[in-house]
Amino acid sequence: MASSSSSSSLKFTVRRCQPQLVPPAIPTPREVKPLSDIDDQEALRTHLPVIQIYRKQASMAEKDPVQVIRQALSQTLVFYYPFAGRLREGPHRKLMVDCTGEGVMFIEADADVTLDQFGDSLQPPFPCFHELLYDVPGTQEITNAPLLLVQVTRLKCGGFILAIRLNHTMCDGPGFKQFMSAWAEMARGATKPSIAPVWRRELLMARDPPRITCNHREFEQVQDTLPSSDQNLVQRSFFFGPLDIAALRRLIPQHLQHCTTFDLITACLWRCRTKALQIEADEDVRMMCIVNGRGRFNPPLPVGYYGNAFAYPAAVTTAGKLCRNPFGYAVELINKVKGEMTEEYLQSVADLMVMKGRCLFTTARSYMVSHLARLNLKEVDFGWGDAVYGGGAKAGAGRFLGVSYFCSAKNGKGEEGIIFPICLPAEAMERFAQEFNLMLGNKSQPQTSSATFIMSTL
Structure with a gap:
């Protein structure tokens, strides 16, 4: 063929x-x-x-x-x-x-x-x-x-x-x-x-009997008020280098300096994407952060366990609060929601799945991120050394396109950093790029693939 x-x-x-x-x-x-x-x-x-x-x-x-x-x-x-x-x-x-x-x-x-x-x-x-x-x-x-x-x-x-x-x-x-x-x-x-x-x-597995013991805002039933635009979607990649991370860190107060690079990037993307989609100020928006639960069990899950062991607790606020408050507001929300992930939280998710028919998470005005860069898939060596690129191939998971995967990559200057793909309607993508540049002080242009392709059939 x-x-x-x-x-x-x-x-x-x-x-x-x-x-x-x-x-x-x-x-x-x-x-x-x-x-x-x-x-x-x-x-x-x-x-x-x-x-x-x-x-x-x-x-x-x-x-x-x-x-x-x-x-x-x-x-x-x-x-x-x-x-x-x-x-x-x-x-x-x-x-x-x-x-x-x-x-x-x-x-x-x-x-x-x-x-x-x-x-x-x-x-x-x-x-x-x-x-x-x-x-x-x-x-x-x-x-x-x-x-x-x-x-x-x-x-x-x-x-x-x-x-x-x-x-x-x-x-x-x-x-x-x-x-x-x-x-x-x-x-x-x-x-x-x-x-x-x-x-x-x-x-x-769920307990017997199952019981939901935590507040799971990632599974709330919410009506989607955004217009459907499946016919005009594009994907692009953007790059965060060391200077970009430093620029974001300068935007947060001293009491948040302990926050991680993940917190900063996630908060930045959440704000830029929300502004790009022009969501009404009083509408709730969600950022779901995939958090590994392996080390949060007592005792920890056994070494070698290769099943799914994560949850994605949701930070929730209104679009107006997210976009109008100082950047530290979003960073604090992300940092706090990651801390909700405990052994009890993951057990509660398992119980919720059994009680609610293995339901889907909230998709309306939602965004999800996964930090694949931590896995360093580039170091998987079949005998040919490290990979030039190793990680996610595109944004989205199945029919839900509001997922970005952070992967390790180098930019055109050879700098190590984090690259992420994002999928948005074409006009929103242009607004996203503008907001992204604005947040980074215009010091980093969005790095895209040599061909941004239109995804017209999803």
């Missing part, structure tokens, strides 16, 4: 072999394993795309990345064998993994392009991503479909691109990094992962 991809500055052809299933290297247990009540909530019933981009390495010149990665994947699935199974849905929408050993979907491909030809496009959104991760028909479903879709695309320069689509119900960011690290270890010659995978999904 061959198809072409183009942007304003780049045209190339991808040649793909027929997709194939990669099963575990040896037979694995045939059993049914229930997901936790955090895993199978509605918000996580989606596929997340991730992309890893690697340069040529002289020491690996005799190695074929497709063969190395495919064989290592088969070996890794011996230890992570639930990934080779299929999800089934039982009574009360309960999801479970039928460990069939069928395998994950794998695509071998070649592209007649070099990494250097991509220029500044080595960041989300990737104009050619639909070619670098072919959407195999029949794999889009959550149940009864492969839990991973993998494509390895060789490039003319000797580098390659590894693109992955993950069924989010199986694991979260830290769990996925653990799986990826094990996969990379096997590619480099290990016979077993350095961290043994732990299932133990019963640790995050």
Whole structure:
């Protein structure tokens, strides 16, 4: 199969072999394993795309990345064998993994392009991503479909691109990094992962009887008053460097100087996005912060646990208060809401899922952020060294496009920083860029991909 991809500055052809299933290297247990009540909530019933981009390495010149990665994947699935199974849905929408050993979907491909030809496009959104991760028909479903879709695309320069689509119900960011690290270890010659995978999904099941003990404003039922504009959406990436973080820190009072870089970036995005969407002053707006719960348990969740173990408590205020108050107001809201995440909070979410039919979070006037930069996916080394880029491939999660993933990246000057993609209507995107520049004192221009593409069918 061959198809072409183009942007304003780049045209190339991808040649793909027929997709194939990669099963575990040896037979694995045939059993049914229930997901936790955090895993199978509605918000996580989606596929997340991730992309890893690697340069040529002289020491690996005799190695074929497709063969190395495919064989290592088969070996890794011996230890992570639930990934080779299929999800089934039982009574009360309960999801479970039928460990069939069928395998994950794998695509071998070649592209007649070099990494250097991509220029500044080595960041989300990737104009050619639909070619670098072919959407195999029949794999889009959550149940009864492969839990991973993998494509390895060789490039003319000797580098390659590894693109992955993950069924989010199986694991979260830290769990996925653990799986990826094990996969990379096997590619480099290990016979077993350095961290043994732990299932133990019963640790995050609802109590009997379930009881909601915390205030979950992320699950309030709210009517959406914003007009629908699905036909004119664009994605762009923006970059925060050290000078930008310093500029934001100068905007907050002394008593907030303990706040993290995450707090500053999140508060900045929330304000800029709210202004860009021109939300009425008296309307509530939400910022949901994904917070890892692993270390908040007593005792902590076991090392090797790779299931979903996070919540996304929501900071809520009115658009008027958010935009008119000093910047420190937003920073304080973000810092405070992160502190709500406790073992009891996550347990309360699990109970809420059972009591309210695994409901979806509030989508009206809501925004969500995830700090994938903490995972440092760039350091996943299959033998070709660190990735040039490693992390989320685009904004959004499934049909909800109001999600941004913070990833590590370098700008055109070679500075290390945080890059994030955001999806907005075209006119709102221009306003967002203006607000973003204004907040940073016009010292940093928004860094976008070489081709901002229109997403007209979502």
